[in-house]
Amino acid sequence: MRIVGCHECDAVMEEPFVPDGGAAYCIRCGALLFRRHSRTVEVCFALVVAAAILYTVANVYPFLAFQMQGQQTHTTLLEGVDALMDQGENAVAALVFLTAIASPACEIGLLLYVLGPVFFGFRLPGMAVAFRFVEQFRPWSMLEVFLIGILVAGVKLADLADIVPGTALYAFGLLIPILAAASNFLDAEIVWRRIAEEA
Amino acid sequence: MAHGSPIDWPHVQCSVCRLVMRVPALRRGTVRQPNFCCARCGATVHRRKPDSLARTTAFLLAAVFCYFPANLYPIMQATSLGRAQEDTIVTGVVYLFESGMWPLAAIVFVASVVVPVAKIVSLAGLVLSVRWKSRWRPRDRAATYRIVELIGRWSMVDVYVVTILVALVHMGTLANVEVRFGAAFFAAVVVLTILAAESFDPRLIWDALEERDGREARAR
Numbered sequence: 242m243r244i245v246g247c248h249e250c251d252a253v254m255e256e257p258f259v260p261d262g263g264a265a266y267c268i269r270c271g272a273l274l275f276r277r278h279s280r281t282v283e284v285c286f287a288l289v290v291a292a293a294i295l296y297t298v299a300n301v302y303p304f305l306a307f308q309m310q311g312q313q314t315h316t317t318l319l320e321g322v323d324a325l326m327d328q329g330e331n332a333v334a335a336l337v338f339l340t341a342i343a344s345p346a347c348e349i350g351l352l353l354y355v356l357g358p359v360f361f362g363f364r365l366p367g368m369a370v371a372f373r374f375v376e377q378f379r380p381w382s383m384l385e386v387f388l389i390g391i392l393v394a395g396v397k398l399a400d401l402a403d404i405v406p407g408t409a410l411y412a413f414g415l416l417i418p419i420l421a422a423a424s425n426f427l428d429a430e431i432v433w434r435r436i437a438e439e440a
Numbered sequence: 441m442a443h444g445s446p447i448d449w450p451h452v453q454c455s456v457c458r459l460v461m462r463v464p465a466l467r468r469g470t471v472r473q474p475n476f477c478c479a480r481c482g483a484t485v486h487r488r489k490p491d492s493l494a495r496t497t498a499f500l501l502a503a504v505f506c507y508f509p510a511n512l513y514p515i516m517q518a519t520s521l522g523r524a525q526e527d528t529i530v531t532g533v534v535y536l537f538e539s540g541m542w543p544l545a546a547i548v549f550v551a552s553v554v555v556p557v558a559k560i561v562s563l564a565g566l567v568l569s570v571r572w573k574s575r576w577r578p579r580d581r582a583a584t585y586r587i588v589e590l591i592g593r594w595s596m597v598d599v600y601v602v603t604i605l606v607a608l609v610h611m612g613t614l615a616n617v618e619v620r621f622g623a624a625f626f627a628a629v630v631v632l633t634i635l636a637a638e639s640f641d642p643r644l645i646w647d648a649l650e651e652r653d654g655r656e657a658r659a660r
Contacts (some may be wrong), residue, residue, distance in 0.1 A: 246453035246460040249582060251643040253451050263441045270582040270646070275458075307608040308631065309615055321607035322577060329641050330619045337603050340596060362495055380634065383593050387549075390600025396541050397532075397605065401520060401615060402656050407558055433457045437480045 247272055271425035281428035282435065286356040286422040293349050295416040298343065304391060304409035317409065318342055347435070351375045352423070359435045360432035368436050372429075379424070385417045445474055454478035454485050461485075489641035496567050499636035506628040513622035516602050520615050527623060529553065529598060551594040552626075559633045561587050563640060573648040585642045592637055595630045599623065 243256040250270035258278040260267050267274055270289035278284065299318070316324070318341055325334035351371045358365045391413070395404050453460045459480045476485050485578050489495075514526035526536070529552050536545035569581060602623050611615040 242449070244460050246451065246458065248455060248458055248644045250578075250646040251453065252452075252646075254590070270579055271524070272582065272586065305604065309611060312611050312614070314610065316604065316607035321603045324607040324610070325487075325603055325618065325619060328619050330621075331622060333603075333619065333624050335611060336627050336631065341600070347604065363608060373481050373483055376456060380589075380593070380638065381633070383596050386593055386596045387600050389544075389547060389551075389594075390597050390604060393544055393597060393601045394604040394608070396536065396539065396544055400539070401609075432465065433459070433480060440589070 245274060270393050272440065273419060274300055275424070275430055276428060278426050278428040279431070281348065281426055281431050282356060284426045285352070285423050286360045288419055289349060289352045289356060289424065292416055292419050292423060293353060295412045295419065296345060296349055299409045299412035299416055302408035302412070304407045306405040307398060308405065309404055315405075315407060340381055340383040341387045344378045345384050347378045348375060348420075350381050351378070355432065355436070359432060372432065372436060376429075380436065384420065388413050401423055447654040452485055452487060454481060454483055455489075455591050456483040457481035488643060488647075489639060492639055492644060493567055493570060495639035496563060496636050498559055499632050499639060500567070501637060503556075503629050503632035504630060504654055505561075506625045507556065509561070510622055510629050511627035513625065514620040515598065515617045515623040515626055516605065516620055517617075518605070518609070518616070519613070522613060526620065529626060532598065532601075547594075548597055550596045555595050556633060558627050559592055559637065562588050563633070563636050566640060566645070570644045570648070573651070575648050575652065578645050578649060582642055583644050585640065585645070589637050592630075592634050595633070596627075599627050599630065 244253055245256045245265075246253050247267035247270060250267060252267055252269040254268060257265050259275075261277055261279050264276040265274040266272065301317070303315035303317050303320075308315055322334045322338045322342070324397035325331075325337065351374055353377070354365060355368050355372045359369060395406075398404055415424065450462060451460050452463050457478060457480050459478060461479060477483065478485050482606060501514075504594055512528055512529050515532070517524055517526045533549045533553065538547055566581060566585060569576065602617075605617040606619055607617050
């Protein structure tokens with residue numbers, strides 16, 4: 242028998258049997274204890290590889306173009322951060338860089354670093370540390386909020402000029418459900434056991 | 441035997457990899473154990489997040505101070521054909537409502553106006569309830585904390601909108617958008633409330649109940 246703890250109320254209980262795809266909730270406070278996905282490593286690795294490709298596309302290409310009286314400007318994520326720094330708003334620029342560029346990159350990169358070796362059955366140094374940091378970056382990774390931001394900005398500019406969606410916008414549109422699915426399918430307990438037993 | 445105060449319990453859970461471990465002979469009376477690391481992932485293990493209430497209170501107070509300039513000062517200035525217009529958080533939402541984009545306007549209204557206030561009020565309530573050792577509806581208070589954690593990030597929408605507008609609209613006198621310093625305060629409110637939520641330890645909600653159960657168990 243294994244015991245599990247609720248990370249929100251500290252109740253300790255026997256690990257309940259959960260069928261594949263099911264979830265267990267705390268008997269005392271109702272928090273999600275874990276989701277059981279026996280194929281978590283395979284599914285998440287595939288999703289994270291897809292996410293890495295889409296993330297690259299989303300950052301390289303412009304996501305919006307703006308046309309007004311024959312002039313056109315377009316912007317990528319990094320150029321947005323740059324524009325804020327040009328206007329002296331370094332703190333806001335740093336925050337946007339952290340939440341829309343650096344944190345998603347770290348989340349995807351670290352997951353690749355951990356799930357790749359687990360999937361192929363070899364080891365890399367510092368896998369436990371890398372997997373620890375995945376959790377730390379998650380609250381600061383806000384790409385889905387950024388997508389809504391693009392929509393709002395598009396609406397605000399629509400009656401001023403023509404808005405042309407760019408390649409990166411479609412990449413964002415695909416990347417966000419894929420990242421959400423990856424974190425939903427991630428059964429961290431299984432990954433931790435695989436990391437620990439191979440140590 | 442999960443009775444008494446948290447330091448008496450035989451188990452401790454790693455807050456990172458969630459492994460439950462038996463406590464190796466902890467010194468009594470210390471909630472924070474220096475040099476006690478998780479056997480599986482190596483993270484430092486705390487019974488409770490260190491100085492949870494003090495840190496949460498500090499971040500909340502800072503967020504309240506930033507909240508007023510964030511809403512009173514404009515976050516950006518749009519110039520179109522020589523006509524300049526300054527926008528605050530609220531006028532930005534009003535503009536969306538007026539242009540008939542109801543779903544987006546509702547999202548931005550909730551994210552920028554409702555969420556920051558709701559977060560500050562509910563976290564302050566949670567901190568007070570823990571300080572007063574309240575035993576009132578712990579399950580609902582736990583659910584409140586869960587919701588606060590989930591919705592906090594959506595306040596970033598307005599920061600992103602300003603970033604995108606500034607990056608796209610720079611055509612001199614024809615059309616130009618500049619940041620105003622309300623934006624920095626608004627961003628500060630978002631970050632400070634996220635930090636406040638992260639520092640609060642929801643397990644404290646349940647400690648008041650454990651203490652009562654422990655007393656009753658000893659009395660029997």
